[in-house]
Amino acid sequence: MSAVTQADQAAPGSVPAGGLIGHRGLADRSFQWLALAAGLLVLVILVLIAVSTTQQAAPWFSAEGWGIFGTVWDPAANKFGATPFIYGTAITGAIALIMSVPVSVAIALLLTEVVPFRRARPIVYVIDLLAVVPSVVWGLWGILVFAPWIQHIYAHIGSAVDGIPVLGSLFGPPTSGASFFTAGIILAFMITPIVTSLSREVIATVPTVDREGAYALGATRWEMIRGVVWPHSQGGVVGAVLLGLGRAIGETIAAALVIGSSPSITSHLFATGYNMPAVIANQFGEATGVFKAGLFGLGVLLFAFTIIVNVIARWAVERSARRMRGA
Amino acid sequence: MQRRRIQRAASVGLAAAMASLVVAACSSSGGNGSSSSSSGSGSSSSALSGTLNASGSTFQLPFQQAAIQAYKSIQPGMTINYGGGGSGKGRADLASGVVQFAGSDSPIPSDEIATFKGKTVLYFPVFLGPITMSYNLSGVSNLKLTPAVIANIFQGKIKTWNDSAIKAINPGVKLPSTPITLAVRSDSSGTTANFSLFLMTAEPKVWKLGSSSTINWPSSAHAGNGNGGVAQVVKSTPGAIGYVDYADAKASGLSFASVQNSSGQYVAPSPASASAAGTTVTLKPDLTFVAAWQSSPSAYPITYQSWDLVYEKQSSANTAKLLKAYIGYLLGDGQKLLTTLGYAPLPSNIDSKAKAQLSKIGS
Numbered sequence: 001m002s003a004v005t006q007a008d009q010a011a012p013g014s015v016p017a018g019g020l021i022g023h024r025g026l027a028d029r030s031f032q033w034l035a036l037a038a039g040l041l042v043l044v045i046l047v048l049i050a051v052s053t054t055q056q057a058a059p060w061f062s063a064e065g066w067g068i069f070g071t072v073w074d075p076a077a078n079k080f081g082a083t084p085f086i087y088g089t090a091i092t093g094a095i096a097l098i099m100s101v102p103v104s105v106a107i108a109l110l111l112t113e114v115v116p117f118r119r120a121r122p123i124v125y126v127i128d129l130l131a132v133v134p135s136v137v138w139g140l141w142g143i144l145v146f147a148p149w150i151q152h153i154y155a156h157i158g159s160a161v162d163g164i165p166v167l168g169s170l171f172g173p174p175t176s177g178a179s180f181f182t183a184g185i186i187l188a189f190m191i192t193p194i195v196t197s198l199s200r201e202v203i204a205t206v207p208t209v210d211r212e213g214a215y216a217l218g219a220t221r222w223e224m225i226r227g228v229v230w231p232h233s234q235g236g237v238v239g240a241v242l243l244g245l246g247r248a249i250g251e252t253i254a255a256a257l258v259i260g261s262s263p264s265i266t267s268h269l270f271a272t273g274y275n276m277p278a279v280i281a282n283q284f285g286e287a288t289g290v291f292k293a294g295l296f297g298l299g300v301l302l303f304a305f306t307i308i309v310n311v312i313a314r315w316a317v318e319r320s321a322r323r324m325r326g327a
Numbered sequence: 328m329q330r331r332r333i334q335r336a337a338s339v340g341l342a343a344a345m346a347s348l349v350v351a352a353c354s355s356s357g358g359n360g361s362s363s364s365s366s367g368s369g370s371s372s373s374a375l376s377g378t379l380n381a382s383g384s385t386f387q388l389p390f391q392q393a394a395i396q397a398y399k400s401i402q403p404g405m406t407i408n409y410g411g412g413g414s415g416k417g418r419a420d421l422a423s424g425v426v427q428f429a430g431s432d433s434p435i436p437s438d439e440i441a442t443f444k445g446k447t448v449l450y451f452p453v454f455l456g457p458i459t460m461s462y463n464l465s466g467v468s469n470l471k472l473t474p475a476v477i478a479n480i481f482q483g484k485i486k487t488w489n490d491s492a493i494k495a496i497n498p499g500v501k502l503p504s505t506p507i508t509l510a511v512r513s514d515s516s517g518t519t520a521n522f523s524l525f526l527m528t529a530e531p532k533v534w535k536l537g538s539s540s541t542i543n544w545p546s547s548a549h550a551g552n553g554n555g556g557v558a559q560v561v562k563s564t565p566g567a568i569g570y571v572d573y574a575d576a577k578a579s580g581l582s583f584a585s586v587q588n589s590s591g592q593y594v595a596p597s598p599a600s601a602s603a604a605g606t607t608v609t610l611k612p613d614l615t616f617v618a619a620w621q622s623s624p625s626a627y628p629i630t631y632q633s634w635d636l637v638y639e640k641q642s643s644a645n646t647a648k649l650l651k652a653y654i655g656y657l658l659g660d661g662q663k664l665l666t667t668l669g670y671a672p673l674p675s676n677i678d679s680k681a682k683a684q685l686s687k688i689g690s
Binding site for chain 1: 413414514523537539540547549563
């Protein structure tokens with residue numbers, strides 16, 4: 001609306017007022033309707049997806065009740081508890097964030113604060129290239145190249161920490177190269193580009209005046225980053241991280257290939273596990289009855305989780321943007 | 328895994344090319360060149376045109392690809408598409424009317440019958456196939472296993488290769504103390520369903536994990552996607568054992584065990600021993616049966632089967648004609664393609680009943 005009024009205000013100077021205005025009004029109005037319809041269409045499709053998947057999942061909800069959060073998923077015994085998959089999704093997401101966020105933020109700071117723009121450009125291209133690698137390629141590389149290689153490292157770590165109270169139960173000897181940890185690392189690779197580029201954009205919005213003010217007061221570069229850049233971009237970076245998390249928990253095929261496909265709840269990070277999207281992809285082909293409804297139900301839960309994460313992320317970004325405008 | 332796919336695609340292509348040569352040779356040597364007169368070859372005199380869409384069992388996929396390729400030279404006006412996706416997907420597609428026939432390794436489960444809305448579905452058995460117990464043990468080439476030992480291995484009760492239960496049935500074989508690694512399917516599968524059905528039938532007291540397209544394996548199991556994925560795990564993991572369909576085990580060059588059947592004989596998996604299992608099955612009136620755990624002394628016990636599912640009443644006369652012709656071909660000359668692909672042709676007792684059922688398809 002504000003764009004329309006601005007255009008009207010600008011018009012008298014350039015275009016003589018006359019018969020054109022009626023036409024333009026019509027075009028504006030129809031454009032408005034078109035835009036509104038497009039926006040609503042997306043919303044309607046989203047609601048339809050939510051309603052129809054929930055409907056398909058209904059037999060699971062009614063058969064299991066609160067049992068949907070049970071710890072056993074065993075189609076042969078007609079037990080369909082989702083907890084192993086929720087657990088696996090949370091663990092792999094956490095590993096991905098712990099590995100990816102420090103690196104991503106460091107790269108973003110490097111690109112905005114340390115390297116001059118002209119030289120930063122090729123680095124930005126390379127990082128963005130990581131984002132266009134199809135996830136199935138990540139998965140195949142993960143299972144055929146990365147997992148066999150890292151299994152030896154797991155074995156070394158495993159035998160080194162064997163018997164130590166906490167470390168021993170987290171990093172005990174592996175059973176296979178495919179595990180929670182491998183999936184977490186692959187996911188970390190996959191979300192690094194998005195977290196990096198969003199953080200970089202947020203950090204780039206810090207006003208030059210503020211930076212120079214800090215330098216003028218005798219701050220070192222590190223002090224400037226800590227005192228000016230970080231408070232300014234904190235919210236935006238949190239948003240970027242959450243958007244990365246949204247991608248990590250929804251990632252299907254790469255996770256399906258490297259996570260090991262075993263519905264287990266264990267503190268042991270080198271053990272084989274499962275996450276929600278992977279089990280849907282793997283088991284859908286032959287599922288029937290409540291089993292199939294359960295897979296739809298996992299989809300509904302996953303849909304809800306990603307929406308929650310994304311809404312929080314948007315909110316964090318918005319809030320920091322508002323604060324920055326206020327500053 | 329990818330290499331395996333390519334190998335399989337290449338072998339299917341080769342088989343299809345050979346098959347079309349054979350068919351071409353047959354048809355050029357006079358009208359009644361083929362000896363087995365199926366109803367498919369009966370209708371091949373008139374040119375048919377139209378499209379048949381199908382999906383389902385990935386176990387059937389290589390066979391369907393080869394058969395479709397070969398059938399092109401018999402009925403060039405017909406287009407047949409067989410998309411895999413798994414038996415469950417095939418049945419769901421048939422129920423929702425997306426496809427004209429569905430490949431399935433299991434009969435329609437009871438909780439799915441309602442989706443077919445009371446319409447009669449005909450089962451056409453297409454072929455049999457052995458599931459191998461493929462293993463990776465250097466120096467051991469003639470391993471023997473019993474159903475009870477297999478059940479205990481896959482439940483994680485037998486943990487090392489030199490376990491006394493394995494030693495007792497393999498006298499004279501030097502078994503290492505290597506820990507056993509299980510190789511299983513990560514995707515839900517008709518192979519898993521039929522392997523677990525075999526264990527449940529043969530050793531109901533020992534086998535506690537039930538029978539389903541997805542089994543809750545011991546968490547130490549290594550999972551691979553598809554038969555090719557399991558073969559890859561077995562191949563790359565010393566001490567591994569997995570259930571892999573014969574065609575994929577052969578293509579990956581794996582060694583596989585002889586398994587004791589219900590008459591006490593140790594039989595190696597092969598197309599011939601799988602066909603032998605088919606000769607003694609109990610055929611129900613709807614032509615469903617279980618090929619596992621058969622009593623014939625030469626039968627391989629872990630044999631499974633696949634059906635094509637078709638509605639008795641078709642929406643158009645032409646579709647009925649196309650289905651009769653193509654499925655007639657699969658049951659007739661198409662059976663000759665099977666052995667090179669690593670499958671077992673239907674024994675005549677099943678094949679003749681299936682052919683007789685073709686006349687039921689109508690509109």
